[in-house]
């Protein structure tokens with residue numbers, strides 16, 4: 693398999709969807725597949741496209757996090773505060789990087805893209821998985837069944853990072 697060359701300044705191959713990311717709550721899984729698409733597009737973008745790609749990531753995250761926050765609020769999810777707080781921290785970092793990018797700081801934008809790619813599997817595996825189980829139990833009376841295709845070499849998502857992305861001072 694061949695891979696496209698990384699854009700100048702990029703350090704990591706773009707995030708790729710893997711069935712390992714499936715959580716079994718279909719609306720959330722669709723949203724997470726979109727997250728992978730927009731972050732991968734940001735990672736692969738040439739410098740001239742970074743502002744538009746970062747704006748697309750912000751728009752996606754606002755909708756993604758608002759939906760999860762709404763599910764938690766509407767259903768009285770017990771661990772809501774911590775989860776909402778992590779979403780807010782990510783959005784704050786994206787907003788700060790948009791300001792830096794508007795001043796020409798493409799390197800920090802690329803670091804954010806890579807940090808988002810590293811952060812997401814851990815967030816999905818812990819916080820989003822708990823919410824997915826909660827939502828399935830409320831809607832269907834049990835935990836979700838997840839059917840994953842077998843993962844070959846390279847099918848694993850990146851090693852998760854436990855911390856939300858932050859930008860350097």
Ligand SMILES: [Fe+2]
Nearest residue numbers: 724756760820
């Ligand atoms: Fe999520």
Ligand SMILES: [Fe+2]
Nearest residue numbers: 760815819820
């Ligand atoms: Fe989340």
